[in-house]
Amino acid sequence: MIYVYIENSQGKFKKVSYEVISYAKNLADSLGDSVTAITINAEDSSELLFTYGASKVLNVKDESLKSFNPRTYASVISNLIDGNYILFSHTNESVSIAPYIVKEKSAAYITQTISAPLSTSPFRVKRSVFSGKGIAVVETDQPTIVLTLSVNSVGAKESPVSGIEEKIVLNTPIDSNYIVKNEEVSSDKLDVKEAELVVGAGRGMKGPENWGIIEDLAKVLGAATACSKPVADLGWRPHSEHVGQTGKIISPKLYIAIGISGAIQHLAGVTKSKTIVVINNDPQSPFFKSANYGVVGDLFEIVPELTKKLKDFKGLH
């Protein structure tokens, strides 16, 4: 049996969840097995998960899991699982639940997976290493495997099955050693790690007051915004937007880098992007070497113009 843990954000399934189900379905097909998805306090319909190939959904409702606690989540999930594959998305949350399950099930633990299995016995997959500067093929012969899938690595693919849902109502004791005090979320922003399109900007922007043109471009595209490290260190943008070797490692379909020089540490966080566009007024900028498309010139002219062109394009399509 193949199990997938489905993350939600304010009740809605996260996009990465469809990707990890697709991955599980593909694995299930090659093994002649089926996929069971586990959700905790989700509000979205389980039908959505059937569409991507889950034939069973264990829909857990538990008031005491309203706030996140890795240990209690892991114990709830562990109790529902009896199978050899347990799959997660490689997100901050899943990566804090999975290890307790690894321990409980004495499983092999493979993280940052970027490929479908190359073989299933022994189990072999590719994982990303050296901040995307390398790939490792790893192998295990263990009967139970916990695996985390790198975000935006294989993509989601619909593969509808007629599934069944099982509602499970629990009342897990509250862990008095771990109390969530408060949460601050700005719900209108797209998360840079999950986004398919990302617009990143660097020190070439001159100052935080100029970010309006970046936000306009991101809005037209439906993209998330990112920045280089010095921009975050200077306090021009929040640290949560910093991409690169010491920030977030992203792999969107499209990354537009504006006024960023393309230092090796920045590149390490973005080279997994499928398509890269670089806008820079220095034709010698190293970033052009790692780009698919480049525009040489002043970003303050080019970016508003590009936004306008994209608006026209969206109007037509």
Next chain:
Amino acid sequence: MKILVAISSVPDTTSKINFTNDSKEFDKNGIQYIINPQDEYCLSKALHLQEKLGAEITIISVGDASVEPVMRKALAIGANNAIRINEEPKDSELVAKEIASVAKEGEYDLILLGKESIDYNGGVVPGLVAAELNYPFVNAVTGLEIEGKTIQVTREIDNGKETISIELPAVLAGQEGFVPENQLKIPNIRGIMSAKSKPFQVIEPKFSGNKVSIIEFEKPASRANVVLIDKDNLDELVRLLHEEAKVI
């Protein structure tokens, strides 16, 4: 208060990554090693606590003698003492077990690790240390306040942050932002001198038998040459993104 900070010795961020011996091994030739950047944030945070609360800070690395220069640097920055588990780290689970075992025996109150190492990028060790010890765990930590046996931990969540109150002992995985960039600690002459005489223990490993092994390495496919588009012809860029790259 006793704090254990795990230090991973990793290739400098500017390193070119190559593989050798039929792509079976990482080519260490010419590589400079540094403290994993996220471990550096953790160490600096621990040192701020040392100043404020008189905490005692032990650093731990799992590695052969080649990691000692990086450990000495961490001592020069201000850690009180060091423990090296004498084994080349081939498997993250074994690394986690060694660290957990030291944490337990030494009765450390707080164990700080980097969220992810920049070499194997597993994000594996911190969570497994917590699971081994059955301690609470918080990932992607950007803030920490201590009041006696209770800590207030801030972690990054999608589009925001969350604050959690936890009873020690606990395991935290720190990341960028854990201390502001201008409060990162750097070694001074006195630190470098005293690092030589600080307690430095070398312990033989207790665990063996890895469940996962690396078969070989590959280099990612390189990108085709850049297509330059005239700044006065941005319609062409839009067309290429739509028709050729198919991303919009």
